[in-house]
Amino acid sequence: MTSRQNRTRDRAERGIPEATVARLPVYLRALHALQDRGVATVSSEELAAAAGVNSAKLRKDLSHLGSYGTRGVGYEVEYLVYQISRELGLTQDWVVAIIGVGNLGRALAGYGGFASRGFRVAGLLDADESVIGQEISGMTVEHIDRLEEIIAERGVSIVVIATPAAAAQTVCDRVVAAGVTSVLNFAPVVLTVPEGVDVRKVDLSIELQILAFHEQRKAGGPDGYDPMAGGVSGNGRASGYVEAVEA
């Protein structure tokens, strides 16, 4: 490896695989749990078990950050926590605003996992007059009209969209126009953004649908009993689906 590319910088080639990045937070959580239990060093086998992956994968992943382990011994927990935190950018604070304080927005506002990872919620915004001014998790809900102002003044760099589906794209456009380039979207729509803006999506119902797919498969055991064969046409086509408002 490292065939072409200047090899002045040794360890972490600029460019950690996406799959690895997605697992680093999981390792980090497992490491924090070990830290709480007073564990000082851990082997790839143990840490992998705690994170729910196999040890080869864990070692490959960590090797992308550098050589932070000791052969014959394992990894020093505290040191690894620091290295992963730094790599993920968690040694600095990130200012977050949450748009939409329905049930989901409230849940997010009160979610302890944010603050403990260096994410500071600096604004809760909504369009509904009846919730403006309400106190939620120690913060006062502000009017969406002040979106641009709040982003600029408080240095918001990540925005969480928890609005109804219909409002999400409009809110996203305004947020992007205000200079934000990282968006976490909980609304069940595909957001269109310009080049250079990152959108990640969490969709509650997609996960359930994937589970349903696998659950359906289990019924038929191996060697293909065709699930629903026959009964299907009696059921009529897509039986009056209605796209509800969701979120």
Added chain:
Amino acid sequence: MTSRQNRTRDRAERGIPEATVARLPVYLRALHALQDRGVATVSSEELAAAAGVNSAKLRKDLSHLGSYGTRGVGYEVEYLVYQISRELGLTQDWVVAIIGVGNLGRALAGYGGFASRGFRVAGLLDADESVIGQEISGMTVEHIDRLEEIIAERGVSIVVIATPAAAAQTVCDRVVAAGVTSVLNFAPVVLTVPEGVDVRKVDLSIELQILAFHEQRKAGGPDGYDPMAGGVSGNGRASGYVEAVEA
């Protein structure tokens, strides 16, 4: 392709790639939106745009289900909706129970995207006496003691865990012992389950951490300004991280 494997069953080999399964719900949503707008047929190009993928990927994905398109024309929206719904197992109803009615559990209980996809929430359970008996989204919160009874009597096949991290594994064990083999976990822990049980995980803070990683990279432009180089040691190691209770 299809080198070894009996070729009696032509179209859908039992075994759709996971990556494809994960995108089918997205296509389904886009198709529902088209249906609402009265669109009868759609090309792979248009549907792909609506779903946020490229058209080659969409066609490959759909080809795993069968040949449901018409060359030179496109796909009939209603027919495709039905085929994808059937493949995902959404032509039948799934009975769901939600464990833990904190902020997140409440949000999930009220989430319209479940009911509209054939997921029927048949139970809201919690351990906290002070919420038992409360009405949430038209349902009465019941005591976790009745978990096994409720699963059996109401035919629950998918359980959503929205408890605090500390309670999740215990709840999961009981749920699995009661015969449930599909679990959607919102608690920030890795759940250990026996072979044959599917667990999917939604982690709110992991997504933010992945965004932070990319956001951090943007600061340094191309040709590697090392983010945080130098300032780091002055900051000291992992600056007193405390694993908060979360969720």
Added chain:
DNA sequence: GCCTGTGAAACCCTTCACAGCA
């Protein structure tokens, strides 16, 4: 001896490009 770090193989997923059919 033991456990990390990593080439190499295997596997999966995406993208390309075009044959084939309405």
Added chain:
DNA sequence: TGCTGTGAAGGGTTTCACAGGC
């Protein structure tokens, strides 16, 4: 002609298995 369906190429990810250092 236009768009689907799909072999083939390409890229990324996982797993294997072992070399290498403590």
